[in-house]
Amino acid sequence: MKVLLVEDERYLAEAVTRILEKNHFDTDLAIDGEEGFIAARSGIYDIILLDIMLPRRDGLAVLRELRAEGVATPVIMLTALGETDDLVKGLDCGADDYLPKPFRTEELMARMRAVLRRRGELLTDGVLSFGDIEYDPNTLILSRGARSFNLTKKEGNLLEYLMMNRGQALSPDAIIEKVWGWDSEAEDNHVQVYISFLRKKLAGLGADSYIKTIRGVGYVLVDGHAQETEE
Numbered sequence: 001m002k003v004l005l006v007e008d009e010r011y012l013a014e015a016v017t018r019i020l021e022k023n024h025f026d027t028d029l030a031i032d033g034e035e036g037f038i039a040a041r042s043g044i045y046d047i048i049l050l051d052i053m054l055p056r057r058d059g060l061a062v063l064r065e066l067r068a069e070g071v072a073t074p075v076i077m078l079t080a081l082g083e084t085d086d087l088v089k090g091l092d093c094g095a096d097d098y099l100p101k102p103f104r105t106e107e108l109m110a111r112m113r114a115v116l117r118r119r120g121e122l123l124t125d126g127v128l129s130f131g132d133i134e135y136d137p138n139t140l141i142l143s144r145g146a147r148s149f150n151l152t153k154k155e156g157n158l159l160e161y162l163m164m165n166r167g168q169a170l171s172p173d174a175i176i177e178k179v180w181g182w183d184s185e186a187e188d189n190h191v192q193v194y195i196s197f198l199r200k201k202l203a204g205l206g207a208d209s210y211i212k213t214i215r216g217v218g219y220v221l222v223d224g225h226a227q228e229t230e231e
């Protein structure tokens with residue numbers, strides 16, 4: 001899971017990065033608001049930890065513009081003492097939660113888990129659930145009831161990205177950035193190939209969930225059972 005930390009206080013930024021990495025979050029650090037905004041708008045993060053007082057652009061302005069651009073990544077605001085007014089504004093701007101500084105490691109992890117759980121139905125130990133399937137990013141095992149498949153790391157990362165963005169179509173460009181990385185030479189057809197690997201495995205499990213192609217936009221994970229019920 002990918003985290004963007006936007007924090008200008010070097011000591012705190014380093015400490016939080018260490019905590020996150022230790023808890024298996026892949027962490028990128030931005031040290032001012034402008035850098036944070038540019039990174040965040042890529043949409044490749046699962047969660048953003050956003051300080052309010054930042055050089056170049058403050059956290060509230062960053063959040064407001066992200067939401068205005070339709071970036072729905074969950075955001076936890078990191079607030080210093082005496083920033084209560086800013087905090088209320090932050091929640092109004094579309095923050096998912098806030099955490100007053102200084103905070104304890106367990107507190108940060110609990111807030112992140114709560115926000116991620118609301119978003120992607122994160123079960124205990126980081127297991128993700130969607131419709132009738134479950135995926136454990138730690139073991140790379142995709143399961144439905146008693147049946148399961150081992151995924152490759154890339155398949156797993158792709159599935160995790162789809163599961164964390166339920167109902168939202170993901171473009172091949174965003175998928176490449178997220179799964180292969182900024183500097184990769186992967187192309188749209190790599191994405192197609194991995195989507196088809198995942199489709200075969202989902203079908204092999206007899207899952208209701210499937211990956212739908214939205215022409216000209218990208219891919220979205222759909223819960224076929226829920227859709228039938230709606231229709």
Ligand code: CA
Pocket residue numbers: 007008009051052053054
């Ligand atoms: Ca600051």
